[in-house]
Amino acid sequence: MHFKVTPSRIGDAAVSVPGDKSISHRALMLGAIADGPTRVIGFLAGEDCLSTLTAMRALGISIRQPGPTELSVDGVGRDGLCPPSADLDLGNSGTAMRLMAGLLSGQPFDSVLTGDNSLNSRPMGRIIKPLSQMGAEIDSEDGRPPLRIKGNRSLRSIEYVMPIASAQVKSAVLLAGLYAGGTTAVVEPATTRDHTERMLGSMGVEVFSDMGRIGLQGGQSLTGCEIEVPGDLSSASFLMLAAILAENADVLIKGVGINPTRTGVIDILLAMGADIDVCDPRFMGKEPVGDIRVRSSQLHGCSVDPALVSLAIDEFPVLFVAAAAAAGETVFSGIGELRVKESDRIAAMADGMRALGITVQESDDGAVVEGGRFCGGRVDSFGDHRIAMSLAVAATVAEDAVEVRDVASVDTSFPGFVDCLASVGADIELLEDAR
Ligand code: S3P
Numbered sequence: 001m002h003f004k005v006t007p008s009r010i011g012d013a014a015v016s017v018p019g020d021k022s023i024s025h026r027a028l029m030l031g032a033i034a035d036g037p038t039r040v041i042g043f044l045a046g047e048d049c050l051s052t053l054t055a056m057r058a059l060g061i062s063i064r065q066p067g068p069t070e071l072s073v074d075g076v077g078r079d080g081l082c083p084p085s086a087d088l089d090l091g092n093s094g095t096a097m098r099l100m101a102g103l104l105s106g107q108p109f110d111s112v113l114t115g116d117n118s119l120n121s122r123p124m125g126r127i128i129k130p131l132s133q134m135g136a137e138i139d140s141e142d143g144r145p146p147l148r149i150k151g152n153r154s155l156r157s158i159e160y161v162m163p164i165a166s167a168q169v170k171s172a173v174l175l176a177g178l179y180a181g182g183t184t185a186v187v188e189p190a191t192t193r194d195h196t197e198r199m200l201g202s203m204g205v206e207v208f209s210d211m212g213r214i215g216l217q218g219g220q221s222l223t224g225c226e227i228e229v230p231g232d233l234s235s236a237s238f239l240m241l242a243a244i245l246a247e248n249a250d251v252l253i254k255g256v257g258i259n260p261t262r263t264g265v266i267d268i269l270l271a272m273g274a275d276i277d278v279c280d281p282r283f284m285g286k287e288p289v290g291d292i293r294v295r296s297s298q299l300h301g302c303s304v305d306p307a308l309v310s311l312a313i314d315e316f317p318v319l320f321v322a323a324a325a326a327a328g329e330t331v332f333s334g335i336g337e338l339r340v341k342e343s344d345r346i347a348a349m350a351d352g353m354r355a356l357g358i359t360v361q362e363s364d365d366g367a368v369v370e371g372g373r374f375c376g377g378r379v380d381s382f383g384d385h386r387i388a389m390s391l392a393v394a395a396t397v398a399e400d401a402v403e404v405r406d407v408a409s410v411d412t413s414f415p416g417f418v419d420c421l422a423s424v425g426a427d428i429e430l431l432e433d434a435r
Contacts, residue, residue: 003388003404003418003428005395010246010425016254017236017420019044019069019229021413022167022195023257023287025095027227028052029103029175030196031073032061033081034203034222040071042229047412048093055100058084075224078178083109087146090115092342092385092412095168097145098127099196102172104149105136106179114146118342118383127172130160134176134184157182157218164337165310167192167261170214174200174207177216185215190310193261198286199227228284230257234314235414236292237265238389239424241318243294244274245325245397251424252279253292260288264312268319272299272326301328301371309334314341317390320349323369324358325397336365342409343384352379352391356398376400385409389417396426405433 024044029052031038043049045068057063060082062074090096090113097113104111114120125143132138137150157180160173170186174196177184197207197214203222208215236253243251258278266276275295282289299322312319316338323330338345346367350360357375361368376398381388388407395402410417418430
């Protein structure tokens with residue numbers, strides 16, 4: 001499958017985006033081990049979260065789906081999960097694998113976590129290390145999946161100073177910590193998304209967070225609740241950039257999560273001169289939400305503040321496009337984590353930008369992008385959803401048609417992306433590859 005995008009006229013529009021991926025995964029996992037039912041509204045029915053849904057069903061959880069984005073999870077309590085009869089296949093999802101590893105380390109049965117080729121080549125040592133310190137037993141092939149998790153281990157609490165800023169590692173340790181005696185805590189080198197902490201709080205678990213040290217007392221029970229999932233800011237960022245790059249656009253994206261641990265992309269785009277307003281701030285449960293209004297703007301290059309990296313970790317592909325369309329040079333540093341996402345996102349974006357006529361210099365953990373104009377051509381997503389969508393946005397302002405190859409992965413996080421981008425005026429088609 002590929003996208004064909006031709007120069008587009010993004011205009012005035014009001015849209016919404018599918019539910020937040022991180023929150024949807026957590027609603028399933030925490031709802032499963034809560035006492036009583038959890039109702040989820042606005043669930044992201046993308047492939048990644050559906051992998052988690054299938055895995056939770058394989059662990060004995062009854063989950064009804066009365067509508068495409070509505071779930072009812074019959075929680076079985078902390079100790080109610082059942083042994084799976086087969087390996088749990090988590091597809092493309094690093095979040096599912098790392099959080100499930102934490103959850104399953106505390107269970108009385110064995111389990112095996114596996115995924116697709118991309119996931120099976122991603123580093124899991126970052127969770128194996130702290131979970132092993134807690135007493136978990138996890139076998140892997142050189143720190144890569146499949147992960148073979150031994151059950152019936154009695155977990156002990158730890159204080160873990162995380163060498164990398166990762167919400168997935170933090171969440172894995174906290175979930176295992178629910179099954180450990182004593183207080184388990186992590187110390188973050190930089191703030192990461194705090195959806196696990198907020199949702200545990202909504203379910204009655206006491207979680208502390210003090211100057212980057214986050215933890216909980218083991219043995220606490222969760223109580224099922226109603227979770228309304230905000231629109232995913234990571235998905236909204238593609239529409240935001242399409243509007244910014246257009247000539248006369250004014251786009252309102254309604255009901256988007258604006259949790260401050262996620263809003264780095266807004267801060268970086270504002271620093272580059274974007275015209276963005278967050279309107280009508282409100283809450284969905286414990287998650288802050290707003291409507292994001294974006295108007296066409298002339299961007300200028302900047303040196304992106306490394307302190308914002310963990311708050312915008314999934315938005316760097318689209319920020320490369322912003323940098324390429326900005327006047328002057330943009331310097332990204334401290335983004336080495338991008339090399340171990342669904343693809344090597346620094347290399348993938350450098351490749352895509354160069355194919356569209358932009359000058360990019362790469363380093364191990366950064367890049368320098370020279371602003372310019374996109375030409376037409378053919379670019380590759382490397383099977384990575386965020387690369388595919390970022391390149392499609394670039395293509396809306398290219399001088400000629402652009403073909404973005406290998407885009408089926410877009411469904412992992414943004415089902416309906418083509419229709420959504422088209423609804424703001426993009427000229428985009430999803431086409432089968434010629435044989
Ligand atoms: C996620 C955390 C991030 C992010 C991923 C989702 C989560 O990973 O890249 O898409 O839901 O916890 P890291 O925290 O490991 O960087």
